[in-house]
Amino acid sequence: MLTDAVLDQAAELEKRFNAAQKMADEAAALALEHFANRDDLNIDTKRHPQDVVSEADKAVEQKIRGLIAEHFPEDALLGEEFGFVEGTTGYTWVIDPIDGTAPFLNGLPGWCVCIAVTDKDGAAIGIIDVPVLKERFAALRGKGTTLNGSPVRVTDRFNLQTGMLGVGANDRVAPAQVGKMFEDLMSAGVSYTRYGSGALMLAWVAAGRLVGYVEPRMSAWDCMAAYCLITEAGGKILPFPVAENPSAPYPVLGAAPQVFDEVLDLTNLTQFA
Known part of the structure; x- marks a missing residue:
C-alpha cells in the first residue's frame, strides 16, 4: 500500500509535469517567433566566439522563469542564462531556453526548449520541445516517455556497429x-x-x-x-x-x-x- 508521503510526492510531480507542458507551449511559441526574425537578433559571445547567446535565449528563459515564479515560487531554479536560485521544497527546475543556439541562429531546425524538474532522486520530469519539427518528448517518473503523446522506447534492435x-x-x-x-x-x-x-x-x-x-x-x-x-x-x-x-x-x-x-x-x- 502506498504511503501518504509517496502519494503526495506523486501528486506534486504530476502538478509540475502538467505545468511544465504549458510552460513549454509558451516557451516554444516565443522561441519560434524569434526564430522567424533571427536575422534581427542581438548576439553576444560567452566563453569563446563559438559559444553564443542571443536575445532569444534570454527572452525565452525569462518567460519560463516568470511562469515558475508565478506557480511554484518556493522551488529552486537553475537556468543556462541566469543561473541558480535556491528553493525550499526539494524540487529544482532545470531549464535550457534554446539548446542549439548556433543551429537556431543559422536557420536550422535542430534546436529545442528543455524543461526538467529534479528532486533528491534525480530527474523526475523531462520536457524537450522541438518547435520547427513539431515534436515534443515528455516524461514523468514512473509514467514512461512519449513523443507527441505516443509511447517510445530506446532501441533494442541495434548495436554500436549497426545503429548510430x-x-x-x-x-x-x-x-x-x-x-x-x-x-x-x-x-x-x-x-x-x-x-x-x-x-x-x-x-x-x-x-x-x-x-x-x-x-x-x-x-x-x-x-x-x-x-x-x-x-x-x-x-x-x-x-x-x-x-x-x-x-x-x-x-x-x-x-x-x-x-x-x-x-x-x-x-x-x-x-x-
Missing part, C-alpha cells in the same frame, strides 16, 4: 582528448553522428533513433530533461551530480542498455569527471 551513436564535444575538453575519443570509436567500427543540440540527440536516444549519446562535458541544463526521458524509456544514464555543484559540467552518457558499458569503455568517459 550521437557524439558531442566542446572547448571544456582538450582537442587531443576529443580526437582520441573519436579515434577509438572509429577503430571499433562505431557509426556516429554529431548534431547541433546535445539535448536533442539525447531525446533521440529515448525515442530509439540513436543507440546512445556521449559527451565529455555537459551542463545540467543540457541533459537533465533528456536524462528523465531516457530513464523512463528503458535506457541507462551516467549519474550527473547536479546537487553537488549545480552549474558545473560533467561527463554525460545516455544509451540503450546493450551498448552502455561498451560506450563507457571505448570513450574512457570517467577521465573527464
